[in-house]
Amino acid sequence: MEAQEYIESGILELYVYGLLSEKENLEIAELAKKNTEVDQEIISIEKAIIALSSSFSPFHSVENFQKIKARLELKHGKVFDLKPASKSSQYIGWAAAVLLLLGLGYQTMELTKTKEAISTVGNEKNKIQRDYAFLDQQNKQTEKNLNIVRDIKNTGVTLGGQAVSPKSFAKVYWNQQTKTTYIDAAGLPTPPKGMVYQVWSLKLSPVLTPTSIGLLDNFEGNSQKIFAVSQTDSAEAFGITLEPAGGSLTPTMEQLYTLGKV
Structure with a gap:
């Protein structure tokens, strides 16, 4: 896998969270040593998590927060916590999260409706095909019977x-x-x-x-x-x-x- 593929795949985020296997962790660590782009992406992810954890502590455990913060301090020196967000900023953040969840729920509902509509159309198509086949068979039988009746022999x-x-x-x-x-x-x-x-x-x-x-x-x-x-x-x-x-x-x-x- 190329460096850009690692970045786009989301595996680096899992690496930062410590959710990969030992073998995968070693693979990412070796790649980061050799590839500056991958190393910088890991640092960016870690900084972003620190920033988010400082403002919205409910999303990250103290243990994860301290591990990532210590890793950054080893690489780049003292890491300063961001100032606590104001209450209004927190409310805006929570409201945005709620709106996002509502949006995802609406999209899921619409997707379900679309799938059901496609299924209904498919069932209707199959029924029409069966009806057509039956009527076609009946039509052929009617033509055959008419030929019997009309045959002057x-x-x-x-x-x-x-x-x-x-x-x-x-x-x-x-x-x-x-x-x-x-x-x-x-x-x-x-x-x-x-x-x-x-x-x-x-x-x-x-x-x-x-x-x-x-x-x-x-x-x-x-x-x-x-x-x-x-x-x-x-x-x-x-x-x-x-x-x-x-x-x-x-x-x-x-x-x-x-x-x-x-």
């Missing part, structure tokens, strides 16, 4: 409500070339806990033959209620039943919610 099959739920309805979008199948289940009520809707492709002749093509999982989490199910090779009708979670091997006809012919 898709055969739309309307499924009407049955005895167990006459007001229910649904719609199947089936591309007979690619075999892709989508279910619009917006007309179905939310299934009870532990139950799930299961979609069936049906052959009506020579005998009724149902084939499961998928479950409408996460019904409440799908806000647009359009679900992709398994590819359908052939079907004469589609039906949706309410089944226990995980689905069933055959449809529960008593829980047939919707049915429609192709």
Whole structure:
């Protein structure tokens, strides 16, 4: 560390107060012997402390005062105490100290407010980013669903409500070339806990033959209620039943919610 760096770092003040380790004290003492600028800075600090201690004794113990005064006398001869400050000067000094503390308190309070404001802005920014990502995802899903509905290659099959739920309805979008199948289940009520809707492709002749093509999982989490199910090779009708979670091997006809012919 260069001499100027020692001066600017505040370590010389700690040296004068005797707050450094023995190793650091020896290092500063050796530097002061070799460097006049550092030695003069130490002397200036010591003189300033003597002056302040003479005027405002509450800030420095008698022991520290005598140590620094003795050190100066060894270097420069007799050190004369400054005249005691007048009462008005003391009051001015104390008032200045109080104002300084108030100023520091105000600055600390403003800094805290600024940090809180920055934190609030950061939280708001994160919330906006999350909202944007959610809306962007919803927008993409809406565009995808519109493309399904508008695709002229898709055969739309309307499924009407049955005895167990006459007001229910649904719609199947089936591309007979690619075999892709989508279910619009917006007309179905939310299934009870532990139950799930299961979609069936049906052959009506020579005998009724149902084939499961998928479950409408996460019904409440799908806000647009359009679900992709398994590819359908052939079907004469589609039906949706309410089944226990995980689905069933055959449809529960008593829980047939919707049915429609192709």
